[in-house]
Amino acid sequence: MRRPVAIVTALVLFGEAVGVLAVNAVLATVAENQNMSLAGMDPKAMSTGTWVMGGASAVLLIGCGLVALLAGVRDRSSGRFGRIALIGCAVVHGVLGAVTVGLVGWAAFAFMMVVLALLVFTLLSYGPEPRTEDRAGGEAAPAAV
Numbered sequence: 001m002r003r004p005v006a007i008v009t010a011l012v013l014f015g016e017a018v019g020v021l022a023v024n025a026v027l028a029t030v031a032e033n034q035n036m037s038l039a040g041m042d043p044k045a046m047s048t049g050t051w052v053m054g055g056a057s058a059v060l061l062i063g064c065g066l067v068a069l070l071a072g073v074r075d076r077s078s079g080r081f082g083r084i085a086l087i088g089c090a091v092v093h094g095v096l097g098a099v100t101v102g103l104v105g106w107a108a109f110a111f112m113m114v115v116l117a118l119l120v121f122t123l124l125s126y127g128p129e130p131r132t133e134d135r136a137g138g139e140a141a142p143a144a145v
Helices: 002-033 043-074 080-103 106-125 132-136
Strands: none
Touching (some): 002 043, 002 106, 043 080, 080 106
């Protein structure tokens, strides 16, 4: 069950990266075409900042998707960096889910929570692999009293 969930998680993150980039592209284009400014800031700077934010978010989502995809294809845990990336992605989805319920609505909140659940399931199912000295011990653990 963990392999398909990790692959679905990766596909959802890839789709989300495309969506985030598309939304930021629309926002950047609107800000530039409407000559919008915030507190006297140059409209070109606002447009460029929106493009950079969309691109950086998309790259990070694609990176997290690749970590999940590699875990699913290899059927083994990712390294320390991969786990930290997925944990960070899960935290961001949790915080954004809390924000979107008030700003966007319950459907966006439900989507963010589904992605969060997929990330958490992937993290828990591909937990850290035991160290070699933990596996090599031939004796069983004593029974609990």
